[in-house]
Amino acid sequence: xxxxxxxxxxxxxxxxxxxxxxxxxxxxxxxxxxxxxxxxxxxxxxxxxxxxxxxxxxxxxxxxxxxxxxxxxxxxxxxxxxxxxxxxxxxxxxxxxxxxxxxxxxxxxxxxxxxxxxxxxxxxxxxxxxxxxxxxxxxxxxxxxxxxxxxxxxxxxxxxxxxxxxxxxxxxxxxxxxxxxxxxxxxxxxxxxxxxxxxxxxxxxxxxxxxx
Amino acid sequence: xxxxxxxxxxxxxxxxxxxxxxxxxxxxxxxxxxxxxxxxxxxxxxxxxxxxxxxxxxxxxxxxxxxxxxxxxxxxxxxxxxxxxxxxxxxxxxxxxxxx
Numbered sequence: 001x002x003x004x005x006x007x008x009x010x011x012x013x014x015x016x017x018x019x020x021x022x023x024x025x026x027x028x029x030x031x032x033x034x035x036x037x038x039x040x041x042x043x044x045x046x047x048x049x050x051x052x053x054x055x056x057x058x059x060x061x062x063x064x065x066x067x068x069x070x071x072x073x074x075x076x077x078x079x080x081x082x083x084x085x086x087x088x089x090x091x092x093x094x095x096x097x098x099x100x101x102x103x104x105x106x107x108x109x110x111x112x113x114x115x116x117x118x119x120x121x122x123x124x125x126x127x128x129x130x131x132x133x134x135x136x137x138x139x140x141x142x143x144x145x146x147x148x149x150x151x152x153x154x155x156x157x158x159x160x161x162x163x164x165x166x167x168x169x170x171x172x173x174x175x176x177x178x179x180x181x182x183x184x185x186x187x188x189x190x191x192x193x194x195x196x197x198x199x200x201x202x203x204x205x206x207x208x209x210x211x212x
Numbered sequence: 213x214x215x216x217x218x219x220x221x222x223x224x225x226x227x228x229x230x231x232x233x234x235x236x237x238x239x240x241x242x243x244x245x246x247x248x249x250x251x252x253x254x255x256x257x258x259x260x261x262x263x264x265x266x267x268x269x270x271x272x273x274x275x276x277x278x279x280x281x282x283x284x285x286x287x288x289x290x291x292x293x294x295x296x297x298x299x300x301x302x303x304x305x306x307x308x309x310x311x312x
Contacts, residue, residue: 019245020241020244021242021244022241023239023240023241023242025236032244051240059250059251061254061255062255063254069251069254071247073243073247074247074250076250078250101272103272171241200254200272202250202254202272204247204274204276208274208289
C-alpha cells in the first residue's frame with residue numbers, strides 16, 4: 001500500500017498539464033483527473049469512468065477493418081470494424097514530453113511479456129533500474145497481460161500497446177510513450193489484431209515519429 | 213404570514229429552476245482541450261492525400277480545434293508540408309488548402 005501511494009505521489013510530482021477532467025456531481029464542477037483522482041475513482045467504483053470502458057461506437061473511416069487508431073488527446077483507442085463502427089477502448093498515453101504521433105504497425109505480439117526498461121529509463125528511474133536485466137511477465141509487470149510491439153519499416157519503435165498493473169491509470173497522460181490499457185481490454189484487442197495491422201497515432205502538437 | 217409563505221414558495225421554485233438550468237452533463241469526463249473527433253480528422257487526411265497526390269503514409273493530422281456550429285479545423289502534415297482542413301459533423305469538408 002505504501003509503495004502504491006509512493007508511486008502515485010511520484011506520478012503527481014511528474015504530472016504534466018492535465019489533459020482529462022472529470023465531472024463532480026456534488027460540486028457541479030469539472031475537476032482535473034489526476035493520478036490521485038483516478039486512483040480514488042477506481043477505488044470507489046471498481047472501474048474507470050464509463051467513457052473509458054470498452055464499447056462499440058460509430059466511426060466513419062476508409063481505413064480497413066483491423067486498423068488501430070489512437071486518439072491520444074481524448075485517451076481512446078479505436079479498432080476499426082465493418083459498417084462504419086469501431087470498438088473503442090480507454091487508454092493511458094505519454095506524459096508531457098513523451099507523447100508522439102505517427103503511422104506505424106503491429107510488428108509482433110506477446111502474452112505476459114517480459115519487460116526490459118530502456119537505458120534512459122534505467123538512468124532516470126531507480127524503480128526501473130532494479131529490472132535493468134528484465135522483469136519476467138506476471139501481474140506485477142508494468143506491461144500487463146499482453147503487448148503489441150509497434151514497428152516502423154520492420155524496425156522496433158520501442159513503443160508498445162500493452163496492459164498495466166495500474167488499472168486506475170486509464171485516461172491519464174502517464175506513460176513514457178507507450179499506450180496502456182486495462183488487462184481485460186488489451187487481451188480483447190490482442191485476440192482481434194493481427195501482426196501487420198496499421199496503427200495511426202494522433203496527438204495534438206506531439207512530436208512526429210519518423211517517416212511522416 | 214401569507215407573504216412569508218409566498219416568499220418561501222417563490223424561493224423554492226427559483227431554486228428548483230436553478231437546478232434545472234444547471235443539469236449535469238451527460239459525459240462524466242472530458243479533455244481539457246476540445247479537439248475534432250478522430251474519424252473526422254482522418255477523413256480530412258485521406259482527402260488531402262488524394263487531392264495533393266501524397267502518400268497516405270506521409271499524411272497525418274497534427275492538431276485540431278472546435279470552430280463552433282458543428283465545424284472543426286484540422287491541421288495536417290503532407291510529407292512535411294502543412295495544410296488546413298475545415299470539416300463539419302456530417303463529414304463535409306468546406307476548406308482544404310496548403311498553408312504558406
